[in-house]
Amino acid sequence: METNPDVVVIGGGPAGISAAAWCVDLELSAVLIEEGETTGGQLLSINNPIVNYAGLEAADGREFAAFLHKWLEQFAFRRMLGTRVELIEAEPLLVRTEAGEEFRPSAVILATGVSRRKLGLPGEDELVGEGILRSGAGEREEAKGKHVIIIGGGDAAIENALILSEHAKRVTVVHRSRDFRARPEFLERAKTAGNVEFITERYVTSIRGEDRFEGVDVVGPDGASVSIEADLLLIRIGFRPNSELLRGLTELDVSGYVKVDANSATSVPMIYACGDVANHISPTISTAAGMGATAAKAIAARLAERKKFRKFE
Numbered sequence: 001m002e003t004n005p006d007v008v009v010i011g012g013g014p015a016g017i018s019a020a021a022w023c024v025d026l027e028l029s030a031v032l033i034e035e036g037e038t039t040g041g042q043l044l045s046i047n048n049p050i051v052n053y054a055g056l057e058a059a060d061g062r063e064f065a066a067f068l069h070k071w072l073e074q075f076a077f078r079r080m081l082g083t084r085v086e087l088i089e090a091e092p093l094l095v096r097t098e099a100g101e102e103f104r105p106s107a108v109i110l111a112t113g114v115s116r117r118k119l120g121l122p123g124e125d126e127l128v129g130e131g132i133l134r135s136g137a138g139e140r141e142e143a144k145g146k147h148v149i150i151i152g153g154g155d156a157a158i159e160n161a162l163i164l165s166e167h168a169k170r171v172t173v174v175h176r177s178r179d180f181r182a183r184p185e186f187l188e189r190a191k192t193a194g195n196v197e198f199i200t201e202r203y204v205t206s207i208r209g210e211d212r213f214e215g216v217d218v219v220g221p222d223g224a225s226v227s228i229e230a231d232l233l234l235i236r237i238g239f240r241p242n243s244e245l246l247r248g249l250t251e252l253d254v255s256g257y258v259k260v261d262a263n264s265a266t267s268v269p270m271i272y273a274c275g276d277v278a279n280h281i282s283p284t285i286s287t288a289a290g291m292g293a294t295a296a297k298a299i300a301a302r303l304a305e306r307k308k309f310r311k312f313e
Contacts, residue, residue: 005029005078007299008095008103010085010245011111013041014285015275017068018292019109021075026300030077031103033095035084039072040065041113042276043285047137053285064285088245090268107299110258110266110273111292112242114283119151119235123207131213133234136160143168143232149216150174151204152236158182158190160234165193172197172228174204174218199228207233241277255280263298264291272299 005028009020012034023030038044046061058064080097087096088108095103118124124132133139136150140163148168150161153175159182165171173190178200180187190196202218205225209215215229241257250266250273251259257280258266258273265272274291276283 003101003103005031005103005105006303007031007107007109007296008033008105009109009111010088010095011041011113011242011275011277012036012039012079012081013043013111013113013275013288014068015113015288015292016041016109016111017072018289019111019274019296020077020292021072022293022296023299024075024077026296028296028300028303031080031105032077033080033083033085033097035082037082038065039069039079039081043068045135047135050285085245088249088271090249090271093270106303107270107272109264109292109295109299110243110246110271110277111275111288112245112277114239114241114276116235117237117240119204119207119237121204121207123209123213124235127207127209127213127233130211131209131232132207133232136163136234140164140167145169146231147172147229148232148234149228149230150234150236151216152238153177153180153182154236154238155182155186156238157236158186160236161190161196162186162193164234165190165196168195168232170195170197172199172230174199174202174216174228176203177201202226239276239283241280243273243277246271246273262294264295265298270299270302 007023007030009016009032020030020032043061043065050058050064084098086098143164144167147170148164149172151174161171202220204216205219206217213233217227219225243256243258250268258278260273260278264274272295274295275288
């Protein structure tokens with residue numbers, strides 16, 4: 001079992017898969033470590049059709065992930081699924097898993113993606129599946145004839161409001177600001193849907209319900225609390241980068257995204273980051289795959305330079 005591979009790739013979404021495949025193609029030994037039980041990353045939570053990846057369409061993220069799994073079979077590298085990395089160190093590079101297995105690679109590629117932001121309120125996790133929806137598109141049938149509250153003001157919140165408005169009796173969008181980040185065309189359609197209501201400049205302070213979701217309490221600028229009763233809740237307040245492994249090690253921006261250059265290199269030599277964790281401007285499958293390839297090629301070039309230098313020492 002190799003403990004000193006050329007590259008350790010952390011994360012098995014499109015960016016990590018692309019990076020690992022390109023490492024093999026460039027004759028670099030690679031180990032891919034994925035926390036989930038299968039590769040795919042954020043793809044596994046996409047319920048809408050994927051139609052904008054060049055040359056390939058899929059009914060949803062799971063079908064797209066299946067295409068990637070099939071394609072990946074031709075590349076020989078070690079895959080460690082259901083494994084969480086607890087530590088990355090630099091000088092010298094070290095990657096350690098929670099199980100205690102250690103690797104000392106020549107380079108590390110972080111491709112851990114992003115996670116949905118949470119309100120951080122009691123009941124938010126406990127009532128998932130008990131009135132709190134995981135996905136509007138994936139659970140639209142459950143909304144038939146019901147009142148749904150959606151928290152958020154971006155594309156995801158308003159797009160889900162449109163999807164659920166076709167089934168729900170009523171949809172209430174609660175947003176903390178007066179202005180929305182969502183596309184104007186989404187907002188216009190939602191405003192004319194007939195059963196979508198907007199409550200702005202309100203913060204959710206509590207989620208009500210013991211065994212099942214019953215409603216939320218919101219507070220406005222005047223400090224007054226108002227209760228809103230509903231049958232279902234969907235929270236869509238954006239994403240946060242899964243960059244904890246590099247916090248205090250490499251440079252991050254104010255939102256926690258990893259700062260990288262054109263080669264996906266971080267501020268620490270031989271540590272790279274690609275995909276959504278290092279890209280809040282264009283978080284797409286295409287961009288993630290491209291960044292993974294770029295990181296692998298940059299590493300191959302650096303290692304080739306090292307070998308050439310050592311040859312003439």
